[in-house]
Amino acid sequence: MNLFIDNKGGGPIYDQIYKQIKNLIINGELQEDDALPSIRNLAKDLRISVITTKRAYEELEREGFIYTVAGKGCFVARKNTELLQEENLKKIEEYFQEIIKLAASCNLKEQELIEMLHILYEEE
Numbered sequence: 001m002n003l004f005i006d007n008k009g010g011g012p013i014y015d016q017i018y019k020q021i022k023n024l025i026i027n028g029e030l031q032e033d034d035a036l037p038s039i040r041n042l043a044k045d046l047r048i049s050v051i052t053t054k055r056a057y058e059e060l061e062r063e064g065f066i067y068t069v070a071g072k073g074c075f076v077a078r079k080n081t082e083l084l085q086e087e088n089l090k091k092i093e094e095y096f097q098e099i100i101k102l103a104a105s106c107n108l109k110e111q112e113l114i115e116m117l118h119i120l121y122e123e124e
Helices: 013-026 039-046 050-062 081-105 110-123
Strands: 066-069 073-076
Touching (some): 013 081, 050 073
């Protein structure tokens, strides 16, 4: 598992770790019951505080992406399809907001965007 920390405006470090691991789970690169690196090992590898890593893992567990077994470590939780669908819907909404801003800067109308979407669907 390769995680990258952006120290120049990439947001809080715990949030960067959280988002990257969450994306690995959503994309299927991390499968159900896969073991995550220990909090200490991940902190050591990334050269960050154990507290920062712990916070990222706690957030992932709170949202149901991972679970902890005492004395064994943290593991990828069973995929909750409803949760994954909600995450994907949030991403789609974010992309649409960006598309709308970009379209406005190009003076594209809603109908033109819809036509573009239909064309792209036909190509798939």
